[in-house]
Amino acid sequence: MFEGGVSNAEIARAVGVCAESVRRWRRVREQGGASALRRRAATGRPPKLDDTQVELVRAAWEQGAQAHGFEADLWTLERVGAVVTRATEVVSSGASVWRLLTGRLGWSLQRPERRAVERDEPEVARWIAHEGPRTKKGP
Incomplete structure (x- = not known):
């Protein structure tokens, strides 16, 4: 034009x-x-972790949190940051860890269900079907 x-x-x-x-x-x-x-590559500070280090961290996370000495097998940003530091000797802030998880790895926030491990689903269904209606006030 x-x-x-x-x-x-x-x-x-x-x-x-x-x-x-x-x-x-x-x-x-x-x-x-x-x-x-022509479009130029984005400028800015390069990431602290290269692709090889990211793969090391991914492999460490896939082992689970308990494999790294944590009580529960639940990941928090602090725990993820600790594993990043152990695996790569690179200290990352919570924001950097979040960008690594959501940006470079494409992971998302997951929250555990608030249900007891001992919960007996068939018994809960039976109670709802048989016992529950009897406890409601009638006409």
Whole structure:
């Protein structure tokens, strides 16, 4: 469109952006050519853990929390951070651990059900069907 002599306003309408963006793109293209308009990789601080370290940590987590000396087989951010430090000698904040879990590994928050391990489901179903109605007030 730039080479065809199309105006900034027409390009903006066609692409769905404001005319100022098109003016900026035109200026960048004139100074650096079409390659200057290409998307660049995101800048910022590189991650503390490389891919090999992330795989070491993933393997450690898959062993379970109890395998790492915790009482219950339940992961918290603090526990995950401790395992990251043990496996890689890299200290991470809670926010960094959260980004590692949700971003790089694609995991999500899971909360355990609040039910007793000893719960007898068939007995609960029987009570609801037979005993429960008898305890309700009648007409």
